[in-house]
Amino acid sequence: MRLHLLLLLALCGTGTTAAALSYSLRGNWSICNGNGSLELPGAVPGCVHSALFQQGLIQDSYYRFNDLNYRWISLDNWTYSKEFKIPFEISKWQKVNLILEGVDTISKILFNEVTIGETDNMFNRYSFDITNVVRDVNSIELRFQSAVLYAAQQSKAHTRYPVPPDCPPLVQKGECHVNFVRKEQCSFSWDWGPSFPTQGIWKDVRIEAYNICHLTDFTFSPIYDKSAQAWNLEIEATFDVVSSKPVGGQVIVAIPKLQTQQMYNLELQPGKRIVELFLNISKNITVETWWPHGHGNQTGYNMTILFELDGGLNIEKSAKVYFRTVELIEEPIKGSPGLSFYFKINGFPVFLKGSNWIPADSFQDRVTSELLRLLLQSVVDANMNTLRVWGGGIYEQDEFYELCDELGIMVWQDFMFACALYPTDQGFLDSVRAEVAYQIKRLKSHPSIIIWSGNNENEEALMMNWYHISITDRPIYIKDYVTLYVKNIRELVLAGDKSRPFITSSPTNGAETVAEGWVSQNPNSNYFGDVHFYDYISDCWNWKVFPRARFASEYGYQSWPSFSTLEKVSSTEDWSFSSKFSLHRQHHEGGNKQMLYQAGLHFKLPESTDPLRTFKDTIYLTQVMQAQCVKTETEFYRRSRSEIVDQQGHTMGALYWQLNDIWQAPSWASLEYGGKWKMLHYFAQNFFAPLLPVGFENENTFYIYGVSDLHSDYSMTLTVRVHTWSSLEPVCSCVTEHLVMKGGEAVRLYEEPVSELLRRCGNCTRESCVVSFYLSADHELLSPTNYHFLSSLKEALGLCKAQITAIISQQGDIFVFDLETSAVAPFVWLDVGSIPGRFSDNGFLMTEKTRTILFYPWEPTSKSDFQSECLHTSWN
Numbered sequence: 001m002r003l004h005l006l007l008l009l010a011l012c013g014t015g016t017t018a019a020a021l022s023y024s025l026r027g028n029w030s031i032c033n034g035n036g037s038l039e040l041p042g043a044v045p046g047c048v049h050s051a052l053f054q055q056g057l058i059q060d061s062y063y064r065f066n067d068l069n070y071r072w073i074s075l076d077n078w079t080y081s082k083e084f085k086i087p088f089e090i091s092k093w094q095k096v097n098l099i100l101e102g103v104d105t106i107s108k109i110l111f112n113e114v115t116i117g118e119t120d121n122m123f124n125r126y127s128f129d130i131t132n133v134v135r136d137v138n139s140i141e142l143r144f145q146s147a148v149l150y151a152a153q154q155s156k157a158h159t160r161y162p163v164p165p166d167c168p169p170l171v172q173k174g175e176c177h178v179n180f181v182r183k184e185q186c187s188f189s190w191d192w193g194p195s196f197p198t199q200g201i202w203k204d205v206r207i208e209a210y211n212i213c214h215l216t217d218f219t220f221s222p223i224y225d226k227s228a229q230a231w232n233l234e235i236e237a238t239f240d241v242v243s244s245k246p247v248g249g250q251v252i253v254a255i256p257k258l259q260t261q262q263m264y265n266l267e268l269q270p271g272k273r274i275v276e277l278f279l280n281i282s283k284n285i286t287v288e289t290w291w292p293h294g295h296g297n298q299t300g301y302n303m304t305i306l307f308e309l310d311g312g313l314n315i316e317k318s319a320k321v322y323f324r325t326v327e328l329i330e331e332p333i334k335g336s337p338g339l340s341f342y343f344k345i346n347g348f349p350v351f352l353k354g355s356n357w358i359p360a361d362s363f364q365d366r367v368t369s370e371l372l373r374l375l376l377q378s379v380v381d382a383n384m385n386t387l388r389v390w391g392g393g394i395y396e397q398d399e400f401y402e403l404c405d406e407l408g409i410m411v412w413q414d415f416m417f418a419c420a421l422y423p424t425d426q427g428f429l430d431s432v433r434a435e436v437a438y439q440i441k442r443l444k445s446h447p448s449i450i451i452w453s454g455n456n457e458n459e460e461a462l463m464m465n466w467y468h469i470s471i472t473d474r475p476i477y478i479k480d481y482v483t484l485y486v487k488n489i490r491e492l493v494l495a496g497d498k499s500r501p502f503i504t505s506s507p508t509n510g511a512e513t514v515a516e517g518w519v520s521q522n523p524n525s526n527y528f529g530d531v532h533f534y535d536y537i538s539d540c541w542n543w544k545v546f547p548r549a550r551f552a553s554e555y556g557y558q559s560w561p562s563f564s565t566l567e568k569v570s571s572t573e574d575w576s577f578s579s580k581f582s583l584h585r586q587h588h589e590g591g592n593k594q595m596l597y598q599a600g601l602h603f604k605l606p607e608s609t610d611p612l613r614t615f616k617d618t619i620y621l622t623q624v625m626q627a628q629c630v631k632t633e634t635e636f637y638r639r640s641r642s643e644i645v646d647q648q649g650h651t652m653g654a655l656y657w658q659l660n661d662i663w664q665a666p667s668w669a670s671l672e673y674g675g676k677w678k679m680l681h682y683f684a685q686n687f688f689a690p691l692l693p694v695g696f697e698n699e700n701t702f703y704i705y706g707v708s709d710l711h712s713d714y715s716m717t718l719t720v721r722v723h724t725w726s727s728l729e730p731v732c733s734c735v736t737e738h739l740v741m742k743g744g745e746a747v748r749l750y751e752e753p754v755s756e757l758l759r760r761c762g763n764c765t766r767e768s769c770v771v772s773f774y775l776s777a778d779h780e781l782l783s784p785t786n787y788h789f790l791s792s793l794k795e796a797l798g799l800c801k802a803q804i805t806a807i808i809s810q811q812g813d814i815f816v817f818d819l820e821t822s823a824v825a826p827f828v829w830l831d832v833g834s835i836p837g838r839f840s841d842n843g844f845l846m847t848e849k850t851r852t853i854l855f856y857p858w859e860p861t862s863k864s865d866f867q868s869e870c871l872h873t874s875w876n
């Protein structure tokens with residue numbers, strides 16, 4: 001048997017003492033249900049659903065209607081237990097703790113049959129002193145209570161006034177009162193996700209034993225001192241000193257690459273002690289800052305800290321330190337009432353481009369490092385620089401933030417409260433306070449996190465009265481709101497992390513919300529803060545329907561995931577748009593109808609005699625519609641960055657809803673469950689390009705704006721082409737004089753009345769022609785080729801079904817698709833089913849006879865794999 005024994009410290013030199021021993025309790029445990037009728041082995045970290053599946057006792061929980069079939073699992077009260085021998089002499093240690101990094105959620109813990117504590121918050125880390133109960137051979141038991149039953153009890157016990165919402169909308173098929181339990185809020189169902197309120201030990205468990213003193217927490221923040229023009233590092237180390245006498249010694253902090261080394265003397269008094277160290281980095285040394293993706297490098301520096309304490313006790317830590325500043329700028333704007341809302345990174349205004357992150361699976365034990373890397377790599381591959389970790393999910397695992405640091409992804413970090421009002425009785429607040437303090441400590445060293453935000457949409461829920469609270473009762477709820485997010489969460493943030501801004505909610509009006517007493521009359525104002533915007537009725541090709549806001553942190557449209565993704569969790573009878581399955585997986589009221597309605601505004605809806613063809617074409621069309629809608633909206637936000645129009649504008653952020661999927665179902669996501677790119681994600685790669693020409697019409701004049709996220713000005717030309725739908729030869733083409741694209745600006749590059757453009761280009765009409773355009777310099781393409789439709793495609797004249805062929809060849813690990821088309825083709829979609837990987841571009845407008853597209857596989861793939869898959873180049 002392999003012993004999970006880890007010697008935390010190297011023993012070196014004479015008289016050196018081991019600081020601590022750690023024994024992991026990961027691995028195999030026993031699980032049994034409430035009445036003992038089911039007993040099975042289960043992995044830790046893990047959950048009951050995964051254990052049942054691994055034992056073959058249930059099917060894949062995501063298959064067809066299993067979310068309903070397996071509801072019993074979360075309504076039962078399960079127990080996790082384990083017996084183990086500690087492989088070191090326990091009596092030699094002064095203090096022994098049981099550390100649980102994450103318990104999901106409500107449990108009572110027995111150690112050698114003695115109750116040592118309880119848990120009620122899956123976001124907290126728990127440490128229990130077991131010095132007096134631990135033996136050589138031990139038993140541990142976590143007796144869980146169903147979180148669903150617990151939430152119901154808590155809500156019932158809250159008799160003074162209701163705390164809405166009680167239950168999710170019926171279409172979500174979820175559980176009630178999730179706001180009464182500190183657990184992933186979307187695990188009780190969401191408008192894109194199933195209800196799987198898991199139970200289990202979802203993170204690491206271990207026993208730690210130590211003498212003299214022990215380092216329990218370690219965190220740091222780089223702070224730039226403007227007046228001294230130098231960087232400082234504030235380091236905080238928390239010790240549990242178990243020695244009865246003070247422990248003295250010294251600590252040496254070193255960042256070799258910055259030629260920085262400092263030594264401090266210490267004296268630790270018995271008890272819990274916090275040591276604060278300030279490390280000054282000489283202003284004569286060049287510190288390379290951390291930049292978001294697309295703005296510079298993500299340079300980090302290795303730091304070591306060595307505590308040399310009395311009795312030969314050495315404690316060593318190492319970490320990567322990144323230096324960057326972040327400011328949230330809220331200041332008056334000329335020509336517009338209200339305040340700006342944008343971020344400066346290292347003093348440079350940055351337009352935040354990206355999306356919203358939700359949990360990658362209902363079962364966190366299935367979220368592997370590979371999956372995280374793949375999803376986050378797809379973020380930067382699509383030219384994004386920001387993710388908002390949305391408040392209805394989880395504070396992500398360490399690796400998520402490490403990857404964001406490494407890849408240059410800025411994180412807008414919500415605290416985990418969403419779309420609800422919350423109770424504020426003392427027990428609830430105590431639990432939240434412990435959670436928040438712990439998460440700040442765990443996460444604050446990450447440069448990727450640029451802002452903390454109190455919750456998702458709760459200011460709006462309150463002020464727009466989503467829950468029909470009578471106006472006379474509202475003050476009670478406002479008081480609770482302020483208690484939770486301002487008097488508790490905000491205070492903890494201010495005390496624990498001075499290195500980044502905090503806002504109470506999203507959407508919010510920022511400084512205006514503060515001025516109005518922490519709740520604004522209209523938290524979704526275009527003049528302040530951020531907005532969330534959804535409209536499924538108006539025509540999304542009309543940019544005038546979108547809010548000219550300071551910052552759009554949520555907006556989007558639904559689509560269906562591809563057939564190859566759905567196929568894995570469905571059976572033949574499910575494969576139609578109106579099947580019971582298609583209705584079941586749609587958790588947003590009217591969602592399927594809305595998609596067809598929006599698609600129908602510009603496209604003919606599929607109607608093949610083959611029902612499976614119709615289903616696949618409908619899926620495809622929902623993806624076309626979603627991609628085109630989010631493109632129009634995002635381009636509108638990007639081109640609004642430098643302008644004030646009708647007193648509104650200076651938009652400095654576009655984060656669409658939502659990046660990823662939790663299961664295989666229709667949703668707003670651009671990445672399917674498992675990571676496959678929807679058409680929207682390919683579009684995002686283009687509409688988030690650092691240099692982008694954006695075309696649009698206003699009052700029958702066609703405009704092209706040039707958007708630049710670059711730091712300096714570049715000279716280039718704009719090429720504008722017009723094609724008829726019926727010919728691969730452009731009917732006209734013009735190239736502008738040299739233009740200067742100003743860094744960090746959106747400027748008008750081109751303007752022409754549509755009638756003029758049509759007249760100039762032969763016999764064009766709105767229906768027969770399409771415009772495309774790109775930026776280049778010295779024959780080098782500097783932007784994606786963008787396009788503008790002059791009419792709906794259902795009215796397009798001369799557009800015929802193109803014959804497209806593909807010849808596939810292999811070059812190293814990459815596959816080359818040489819395409820040839822018989823006619824102009826919009827939304828050309830290459831689909832290789834479930835072969836993991838992505839294309840260099842997809843869903844594109846093909847106006848040239850040939851085009852080469854690359855396929856980057858994510859796993860070893862051979863050419864023959866493609867032949868067995870359907871290669872699908874279609875447009876209906």
Ligand code: BMA
Binds near residue numbers: 191554
């Ligand atoms: C907002 C989000 C999510 C939701 C999305 C789509 O409300 O914060 O709660 O999934 O819109 O409806």
